[in-house]
Amino acid sequence: ETGVTQTPRHLVMGMTNKKSLKCEQHLGHNAMYWYKQSAKKPLELMFVYNFKEQTENNSVPSRFSPECPNSSHLFLHLHTLQPEDSALYLCASSQDLVGSNQPQHFGDGTRLSIL
Amino acid sequence: GDSVTQMEGPVTLSEEAFLTINCTYTATGYPSLFWYVQYPGEGLQLLLKATKADDKGSNKGFEATYRKETTSFHLEKGSVQVSDSAVYFCALSEKGAQKLVFGQGTRLTINP
Numbered sequence: 001e002t003g004v005t006q007t008p009r010h011l012v013m014g015m016t017n018k019k020s021l022k023c024e025q026h027l028g029h030n031a032m033y034w035y036k037q038s039a040k041k042p043l044e045l046m047f048v049y050n051f052k053e054q055t056e057n058n059s060v061p062s063r064f065s066p067e068c069p070n071s072s073h074l075f076l077h078l079h080t081l082q083p084e085d086s087a088l089y090l091c092a093s094s095q096d097l098v099g100s101n102q103p104q105h106f107g108d109g110t111r112l113s114i115l
Numbered sequence: 116g117d118s119v120t121q122m123e124g125p126v127t128l129s130e131e132a133f134l135t136i137n138c139t140y141t142a143t144g145y146p147s148l149f150w151y152v153q154y155p156g157e158g159l160q161l162l163l164k165a166t167k168a169d170d171k172g173s174n175k176g177f178e179a180t181y182r183k184e185t186t187s188f189h190l191e192k193g194s195v196q197v198s199d200s201a202v203y204f205c206a207l208s209e210k211g212a213q214k215l216v217f218g219q220g221t222r223l224t225i226n227p
Contacts (some may be wrong), residue, residue: 002158043217056213090158097213103149104215106158
């Protein structure tokens with residue numbers, strides 16, 4: 001139990017569907033992150049939130065839309081995805097931004113498959 | 116920009132063998148260095164870290180020493196177990212940065 005919970009664990013959707021991924025952390029952390037993990041590629045940082053404010057968007061296509069209503073919850077809204085978006089999406093949190101040497105705590109991820 | 120390079124996997128060893136997974140980095144400043152581990156079906160977990168040159172991080176029998184002169188942070192374990200089978204990621208963060216820079220990961224399989 002890492003203190004970071006992601007739902008759903010698995011998601012299959014068509015390219016025209018709209019769905020959302022949810023992340024919740026019970027650690028009292030201030031920073032939250034979305035990563036994409038594809039086979040045979042390094043982890044790709046997508047978004048960073050600090051105190052509910054987005055501080056980084058790593059050139060992510062607009063078909064991915066993050067939302068952070070409070071420091072404990074982070075969503076990733078998905079619409080009109082492409083087959084190459086199939087991947088494991090990982091959420092992480094840290095006490096403060098990672099540059100202060102704070103470790104990141106990861107959820108178990110959502111395995112997304114686009115048909 | 117900053118980057119992390121790990122040895123190519125997969126790595127397959129027998130139980131009780133000695134393990135080394137090489138990691139070298141490129142950074143503009145003096146980063147903190149991390150090893151994360153990802154067990155099957157799970158997210159990443161911090162394994163160990165070192166925040167300055169010559170620091171040694173250790174956990175669960177794993178060790179890594181921050182070598183500034185060779186820009187390396189190699190992961191070692193004296194006697195691996197089947198339960199160590201996982202993917203291992205080396206990563207760095209610069210002071211004041213907002214993100215970790217990860218290596219590509221090294222898949223380790225330990226056979227009984």
